[in-house]
Amino acid sequence: MPSQQRASMAEPRRACPQARVQVCVRLRPCSQGDPCIRGLNSRSLEIINWRNKKETMQYQFDTFYGDKATQHDIYTGSVQPVLRHLLEGQNASVLAYGPTGAGKTHTMLGSPEQPGMVPRALRDVLQMTREASCLPEGEEWSYSVSMSYLEIYQEKVLDLLEPSHQDLPIREDRDRNILIPGLTERELGSFGDFERYFLPASCNRTMASTRLNDRSSRSHAVLLVRVAQAQRVPPYRRRVAKLCLIDLAGSEDNRRTGNRGLQLKESSAINASLHVLSKVVDALNQGLPRVPYRDSKLTRLLQDSLGGSAHSVIIANIAPEQHFYLDTLSTLNFAAKSKQVVNRPFTQETLPAPAVRKRPSEDPAAGGEGVSPGAKRPHEDESPEAEPLSSLLPLEQLDPGLVQRLLGLEQLEKQQGGGGRRLPLLNTPRRERVALLRQLEETRSELQKLKEKQKELEAAALLDKARRPKPLQHSKAPSRPCKQAVVLPLQQVQTPLGKEAMPKGGEEILVVQKVGQVEGSGAENEAPAWELTLRPDLLARSRKNIVALLNEGSTKELRTLHRIGDKKARLIMAWRQLHGPFTQVEDLEKVEGMTAKHVASFLKANLLSSLGSLSPPAPASPRAPQ
Structure with a gap:
């Protein structure tokens, strides 16, 4: 790797304590009839048992917000506390879940009089970055905030900032971060920039009218906010955190919504993705070896939020009316399962990779420049393991991820005074440590095979050179062309014909090979020139x-x-x-x-x-x- 080239190197992840998914329930005000649910305190609620209406079933969550709770109460109580992790380089996620008509979109977007979680969170994120850059220790850091906005409509990922019918792919990088190539990203310098981009994009989201709701969301909307930090002074660290604000489409009972045609197809896609979401939560709680993230575009995008690397909050929206009973009961059961999911947030910082200098070539015959004959050369009495491993490997031919991890380990060893001893793998998890050692062992074995193959090729080249006939050096006679050689149809070697000779009857000259001059002082080291011609x-x-x-x-x-x-x-x-x-x-x-x-x-x-x-x-x- 050239010393002028600077590549980013990922430091070992600084893992945080396990963070359980926070679940809060918000009860919408009752519009008609007697409610089937009521709150007990700030964390508990009860709902009528459908098997026996004289009994009730109780649920307990991290927070319960009654029908009198405001947008400010929900934001300050559940959403605002997770935003501070963004400046630490950790991801955060806020997800609104519930049936159609329960108030999810109102919770996330709100109104001009009562802004929802999305505008409040963006205002605070921009304010936090401005305040952090004004602190004494923040002068060495630069901050940038950007946003992307998309919807998942009938299992298609569509860009809302620049609408098109192109289905964008969902990818995963080597650090298991979920990303979407081709998704539009806008830089935000102020809250005015956010409003200028977000409000027109919200109008591009697919909406429709049903019997239960005049403006029913027909897609899952996801706002991605990216907070990047770059250090202006050495060691030039860089952190990137992601905030996901998700407004899910509600599960629907087509008998009550009256969906027909296209709306029926949209409802089927919504219910199918929410069913996969429930399966993912069940798999995480049961510790199954396979979690079906890839069964749906929604769960694939939420891979960081559920069982991943984010501080997640789920706002379960419920309705108190009797005709919403089954939907409310299903939402409470999902919320109860979700609060058992455990995430593992971490802070990952990237550093510029240290420059690797090429070793000067030494001539064994000359004894080396600047080294006395009796002086001991560096690494003369040391085993091959004592040299830095990066100097023994062809870094330009290895996987960039492996090179970055290897250089990071060498740098940490150097800081601890490891010298030339074998690399201590520090606190690397056992599975990664074993995989790294196995890969290094395979690399050494392959290098040894390549060296042996190179020696065989060199020996064969020397043998071939020794077998070649050498031209006469003492002859000073003028060069003369050789006679022509002919190849006959039956592959029989005949006596070369003279200049005036003609082939006999039945014999055809197919290929004539003319041999160039090989004698003389001017062509001692030149190979014969062969010219193939056809009659x-x-x-x-x-x-x-x-x-x-x-x-x-x-x-x-x-x-x-x-x-x-x-x-x-x-x-x-x-x-x-x-x-x-x-x-x-x-x-x-x-x-x-x-x-x-x-x-x-x-x-x-x-x-x-x-x-x-x-x-x-x-x-x-x-x-x-x-």
Whole structure:
């Protein structure tokens, strides 16, 4: 790796204590009839048991917000506390869940009089970055905030900032961070910038009217806020944190919503993705080896938020009316399962990779510059393991992730005064440590095999050079051309013909090889120049034979030609039926998929082989012996 090139290197992750998903429940005010649910205190509620209406079932969550709670109460009580982790380089996530008509969109977006969680969170994030840059210790850091906005509509990821019908892919980098290539990202310098981008984008979200709601969300909306920190002074650390604000579409009972046609298809896609979300929570709680994140675009995008690296908050919205009973009960059961999910947030900082200097080459015969004969060379009495491992490996040929981790470990060892001893792997988890050691062992083994292969090739080259005949050095006679050598059709070696000799009857000269001059002072180290030529009449007959085969041959016969497979044979047959016979071999360029380069290669490969199928020539008149 050149010393001028600076590559980012990931430090070992600074893991934080496990963070359980925080779950709060918000009860919407009752619009008609008697409610089927009521709150007991700030954390508990009870709902009528549908099996026995004289009994109730109790649920307990991190926080319960009754129908009198305001947007400010929910934000300061559950959402605002997780935002501080963004400046520590850790992810955060806020997710609104519940049935259609329970108030999810109102909770996340709110109104001009009562702003929701999204505008309040963006205002505070921008304020936190401004305040952090004004602190004495914040002068060495620069902060930037950007946003992206998307919706998941019928299992398609669509950009809302720049709307199009393109389904964007969801990818995962080597650090297991979820990202979406091609998603529009806008820099935010102030809250006014956020309003200028977000308000028009919100109008692009898919909405529709149902029996339960005049403006029902037909897609899951996800706002991604990226907070980046860069250190202006050495060691130039960099942190990137992500805030996900998610407004889920509500689960729907099509019998009550009256969905038909397109809305029925949208409802099916919404319910299917929410079902996969429930399966993911169950798999995490049961500790199953496979969590079905990839079964849905929604769960794939929420991989960081549930069982991942984020501080997550779920706001479960419920409705108190009797006709919402089953939806409310299902939402409470999902919320009760979700509060058992455990995330593992961590802070990951990136540093510029240390420069790796190339070692100066030393001449063993000269004894090395600046080293006395009796002086001991560096690493002279040390084992190969004592040298830095990065100096023994071809870093430019290895995986960049492995190189970054290797250089990071060497730097940590150097800071602890490890010297040339074997690298201590510190507190690396056992599974990663074993995998790293195995990969290093395989790399050493492969390098040893390459060295042995190189020695074999060098030995073979020396042996081949020794076997080559050397030109006469004492001869000063003028060089003269060698006689011509001919190759006959039956591969029989005949006596070379003289300049005036002619072939006998029935024998045809196919290839003439002319040997260049190899003697003389000016060509002592030059290899013979061989020129392959074909007799003009045989060349014309060979091309004529190829054209005849192209015009009259079947598909099976065409496949006997070199460079012609089954597909090209069928294309030649089709072209012949549409346009008539070929007049010359170059007409193949008109066939689909055939270029001038392909035709030249085809002609070169078939000229000699087609001579064997030529009809035998008429016998020549007997020639008098000479």
